[in-house]
Amino acid sequence: MKWLYDFSYLTHAIHKGLSERFEPGTVVILEMVMVGVAFMLLFAVLGLVLVYAERKVSAVIQQRLGPMRVGKWGTAQTLADVVKLLLKEPLINKDADRFLFNLAPFVIMIAAFMAIAALPFAKGLHAIDFDIGILYIAAVSSLGVIGILLAGWSSNNKYSLIGAMRSGAQIISYELSVALSLLTIVVLTGSLQLSVIVESQADGWWIFKGHIPAMIAFLIFLIASTAETNRGPFDLAEAESELTAGFHTEYSGLKFAFFFLAEFANMFIVAGIGATVFLGGWMPFHIGTWEGFNAVMDFIPPIVWFFGKVGFMIFLMMWFRWTFPRLRIDQLLTLEWKYLLPINLMNIVLMAFLSLMGWHF
Amino acid sequence: MKSIVNYFKEIFFGLKSLVTGLRVTGHYFTHPKEIITQQYPENRETLKMFERFRGEVVLLHNENNEHKCTGCSACEVACPNGTIEIIHKRVDVDGRKVKALDTFVYHLQMCTMCGLCIPACPTDAIVMANTFEHAVFDRSKLTKVLNNPGSKIMDGIK
Numbered sequence: 001m002k003w004l005y006d007f008s009y010l011t012h013a014i015h016k017g018l019s020e021r022f023e024p025g026t027v028v029i030l031e032m033v034m035v036g037v038a039f040m041l042l043f044a045v046l047g048l049v050l051v052y053a054e055r056k057v058s059a060v061i062q063q064r065l066g067p068m069r070v071g072k073w074g075t076a077q078t079l080a081d082v083v084k085l086l087l088k089e090p091l092i093n094k095d096a097d098r099f100l101f102n103l104a105p106f107v108i109m110i111a112a113f114m115a116i117a118a119l120p121f122a123k124g125l126h127a128i129d130f131d132i133g134i135l136y137i138a139a140v141s142s143l144g145v146i147g148i149l150l151a152g153w154s155s156n157n158k159y160s161l162i163g164a165m166r167s168g169a170q171i172i173s174y175e176l177s178v179a180l181s182l183l184t185i186v187v188l189t190g191s192l193q194l195s196v197i198v199e200s201q202a203d204g205w206w207i208f209k210g211h212i213p214a215m216i217a218f219l220i221f222l223i224a225s226t227a228e229t230n231r232g233p234f235d236l237a238e239a240e241s242e243l244t245a246g247f248h249t250e251y252s253g254l255k256f257a258f259f260f261l262a263e264f265a266n267m268f269i270v271a272g273i274g275a276t277v278f279l280g281g282w283m284p285f286h287i288g289t290w291e292g293f294n295a296v297m298d299f300i301p302p303i304v305w306f307f308g309k310v311g312f313m314i315f316l317m318m319w320f321r322w323t324f325p326r327l328r329i330d331q332l333l334t335l336e337w338k339y340l341l342p343i344n345l346m347n348i349v350l351m352a353f354l355s356l357m358g359w360h361f
Numbered sequence: 362m363k364s365i366v367n368y369f370k371e372i373f374f375g376l377k378s379l380v381t382g383l384r385v386t387g388h389y390f391t392h393p394k395e396i397i398t399q400q401y402p403e404n405r406e407t408l409k410m411f412e413r414f415r416g417e418v419v420l421l422h423n424e425n426n427e428h429k430c431t432g433c434s435a436c437e438v439a440c441p442n443g444t445i446e447i448i449h450k451r452v453d454v455d456g457r458k459v460k461a462l463d464t465f466v467y468h469l470q471m472c473t474m475c476g477l478c479i480p481a482c483p484t485d486a487i488v489m490a491n492t493f494e495h496a497v498f499d500r501s502k503l504t505k506v507l508n509n510p511g512s513k514i515m516d517g518i519k
Contacts, residue, residue, distance in 0.1 A: 060396065061390050062389070063396050063397050063398075064396065065398040319386065323383050324379065343372075
């Protein structure tokens with residue numbers, strides 16, 4: 001069971017086993033294929049689980065039961081939905097730009113795959129450990145908007161285009177806040193490498209060690225990342241009530257499923273980044289030098305800690321979505337440029353001062 | 362200076378109102394007992410309809426097969442859709458002819474369950490029952506006669 005606490009034993013064993021049988025070039029390709037298949041499976045499972053979770057959480061919050069008929073407690077409901085989506089006819093409207101129309105869902109999925117590659121899931125379970133991990137994730141996670149813009153433009157539908165434009169304005173604005181709130185913690189860690197950031201939280205998570213400015217940064221990160229994933233209360237790009245469904249109005253069948261899956265994949269990625277930077281990633285909950293308590297916490301495998309924290313973040317985002325009313329586009333931009341951004345900048349200065357004086361733990 | 366104070370005040374009031382909303386939904390999330398959805402066909406035996414639900418109009422009869430309807434047609438007049446049709450007859454009471462109920466016809470297919478006939482009744486003869494399974498295979502079955510065969514008016518109701 002040693003590999004459960006440090007996945008590098010497992011990955012090294014696989015690497016050794018492959019190296020004995022194949023040439024180095026083949027080993028690299030095989031390992032890349034394995035990682036790709038693993039992420040694809042992860043996304044598929046995430047899509048199933050998160051759609052079900054979203055429907056159940058929203059139901060209970062609204063005093064409903066949610067899906068109950070397919071399987072015990074409706075657990076097979078999302079599987080049935082997947083089958084339905086696969087069997088649907090893929091429609092393309094007459095005047096659509098067919099190439100861009102078919103390309104857009106893949107652009108969004110590729111952006112999600114690129115972002116998840118840099119997430120540390122557990123000790124030694126990390127596809128690529130960039131030394132500029134946070135910068136890379138901030139850059140890549142905003143690529144998804146290109147897919148949304150392409151989808152809106154190529155649909156040749158005014159509602160799709162308006163939705164795509166809104167999404168562009170929204171993501172360009174909120175990208176700043178996400179990056180700046182992550183930078184607030186980088187001031188403390190002194191490194192952009194995600195594995196180093198996780199290691200630095202062995203004696204306490206940054207949200208506790210950085211106290212007031214870290215909590216403000218966490219709050220801003222929550223708001224801005226919800227906006228970045230186009231989820232309610234910031235779901236202006238979809239806007240069922242006034243733009244039918246925004247950028248994916250004209251999509252059906254499997255291509256629609258890709259957009260749907262990408263939304264939940266992005267939610268997972270954003271929650272994963274938040275959990276890694278603010279809540280210690282896969283690092284167990286440690287309090288300073290309490291040896292006994294820390295040993296008990298170490299007993300829980302890191303991968304459980306990571307998915308637990310991500311689950312907590314996702315629940316927070318779902319709670320927000322089903323509680324708050326939607327913002328108008330001007331209110332959305334006011335919130336970012338007049339409130340979040342100035343507060344964020346002040347917060348970084350405060351954090352730098354704290355770090356300089358050594359007033360954090 | 363005042364605008365700066367207002368700026369922060371706005372933020373705190375905004376956050377406070379958001380927390381109020383989160384508390385409401387958080388309460389519902391942590392109290393699954395407050396779910397009001399009924400899983401209807403499964404819980405058909407145990408389902409108890411709430412008291413004020415308006416399902417259909419019934420004419421109350423007591424154990425002696427007597428009702429309180431005088432055949433005055435006030436409900437027929439009050440009904441906005443012509444759901445109720447009162448057919449009366451003349452009966453001899455102490456040597457003079459008095460109007461009385463012959464047939465109380467109720468067209469369920471036209472009823473919107475508005476309940477206007479209930480307060481219109483001067484003798485409280487009709488009430489709204491909370492039954493709700495009204496589906497039938499033939500629409501003629503929706504036209505009902507509410508007074509039981511052989512029933513008569515209670516003593517002392519005029």
